[in-house]
Amino acid sequence: MMKLISAIIKPFKLDDVKESLSKIGIQGMTVSEVKGFGRQKGQAELYRGAEYIIDFLPKIKIEIAVPEDLLEEVIDCICKVSKTGKIGDGKILVTPLEKVIRIRTAESDLDAL
Numbered sequence: 656m657m658k659l660i661s662a663i664i665k666p667f668k669l670d671d672v673k674e675s676l677s678k679i680g681i682q683g684m685t686v687s688e689v690k691g692f693g694r695q696k697g698q699a700e701l702y703r704g705a706e707y708i709i710d711f712l713p714k715i716k717i718e719i720a721v722p723e724d725l726l727e728e729v730i731d732c733i734c735k736v737s738k739t740g741k742i743g744d745g746k747i748l749v750t751p752l753e754k755v756i757r758i759r760t761a762e763s764d765l766d767a768l
Contacts, residue, residue: 656722656723656751657720657721657722657723657751657752657755657764657765657768658720658721658722658723658726658749658750658751658752659718659719659720659749659750659751659752660717660718660719660720660721660726660729660730660733660747660748660749661716661717661718661747661748661749661750662716662717662718662719662733662737662745662746662747662748663689663691663714663715663716663745663746663747663748664714664715664717664733664737664744664745665714665715665737665739665743665744665745666688666713666714666715668715668736668737668739669686669715669717671736671737672717672732672733672736672737675732675733675735675736676719676729676732676733679725679728679729679732680725681719681721681725681729683719684717684718684719685717685718685719686715686716686717686718687715687716687718688713688714688715688716689713689714689715689716690711690712690713690714691711691712691714692710692711692712693743693746694742712743714745717733720752720755720768721768722765722768726749730747730749733747734747755767755768
């Protein structure tokens, strides 16, 4: 079995997470700049004396395909490194992967990871 881990984290934590994951053997990931909000409901900003609300805050989305036996180790690593203890630290979502194919070699599933 394979899993897809999608982690939404604060942008300034990306380098720390990447470095920590490489230490446990994670060789690849996909990173996207995203915007969103959760319980923190955005934030108020002051610009030239006028207050306005920023609904969607910048975040980083990391996607990593892993074999099931590495799942908990990767989750623990992301949680430990990206946690600030403040609202807006993010979320980790785990979904099953039915099939993975490496385009260059046509390897599939665990061989493609």
